[in-house]
Amino acid sequence: MVITLSNVSFSYPEDPKRPVLDIPSWSLSKGEQVFVHGPSGGGKSTLLNILSGLLASTEGQVTILGQRLDKMSSRQRDRFRANHIGYVFQQFNLIPYLNAVDNIRLASQFSQTKKVSLVEQEIQQLLITLNMAQKDWQTPARNLSIGQQQRIAIARALINKPQLLIADEPTSSLDKVNRDAFMTLLMSIVGDNDISLLFVSHDLSLASYFNRVDALSDINRIKEEH
Numbered sequence: 001m002v003i004t005l006s007n008v009s010f011s012y013p014e015d016p017k018r019p020v021l022d023i024p025s026w027s028l029s030k031g032e033q034v035f036v037h038g039p040s041g042g043g044k045s046t047l048l049n050i051l052s053g054l055l056a057s058t059e060g061q062v063t064i065l066g067q068r069l070d071k072m073s074s075r076q077r078d079r080f081r082a083n084h085i086g087y088v089f090q091q092f093n094l095i096p097y098l099n100a101v102d103n104i105r106l107a108s109q110f111s112q113t114k115k116v117s118l119v120e121q122e123i124q125q126l127l128i129t130l131n132m133a134q135k136d137w138q139t140p141a142r143n144l145s146i147g148q149q150q151r152i153a154i155a156r157a158l159i160n161k162p163q164l165l166i167a168d169e170p171t172s173s174l175d176k177v178n179r180d181a182f183m184t185l186l187m188s189i190v191g192d193n194d195i196s197l198l199f200v201s202h203d204l205s206l207a208s209y210f211n212r213v214d215a216l217s218d219i220n221r222i223k224e225e226h
Contacts, residue, residue: 002164008061009057010058020046033210035200036199053081092153094152101138111159132152172201
């Protein structure tokens with residue numbers, strides 16, 4: 001299993017008696033591409049932050065790729081995430097004044113040490129695979145189109161060769177053309193590289209891209225009003 005959750009609960013420290021998540025069990029198998037949907041404010045991002053180690057669960061077992069995140073320190077979780085998990089954020093979270101290569105290179109620095117020359121080759125190969133014109137590689141991210149920024153965000157998430165890719169509402173601000181292009185590209189990349197994908201969104205129209213679709217309300221016993 002890539003993800004196994006058992007009796008996982010989470011409450012924010014400022015409101016400990018008001019749980020956000022209460023998940024008896026949930027899992028994701030190797031190579032699966034799963035779509036989890038739910039309304040805004042329903043706990044989706046909190047769940048992803050726990051799965052990626054950005055947050056620690058209040059209770060329960062969080063096992064990712066055979067490793068217990070709930071037993072790790074914050075520093076250990078950060079290292080684990082850098083080496084094993086790719087993350088595509090809702091707003092892409094690119095550094096606007098850095099160009100494509102530098103945005104991706106920055107992500108590689110958080111992972112295990114690689115030869116600089118090897119990293120550069122991998123960055124170039126990713127950008128070529130993602131059909132990003134070489135003339136745009138050195139352009140600051142803020143001066144690139146949404147479609148180009150998408151490609152950088154995917155490349156950044158893939159540079160450390162993750163076994164698990166997490167995507168948090170990455171199409172929420174895109175029009176239909178850009179959304180469909182993004183999804184086609186993303187599904188092609190994860191399929192070709194046998195990457196397990198957890199994609200979370202409130203947009204049910206995206207469900208058709210996935211073989212498995214789960215409602216957060218079926219996973220989490222805390223309903224959206226919380």
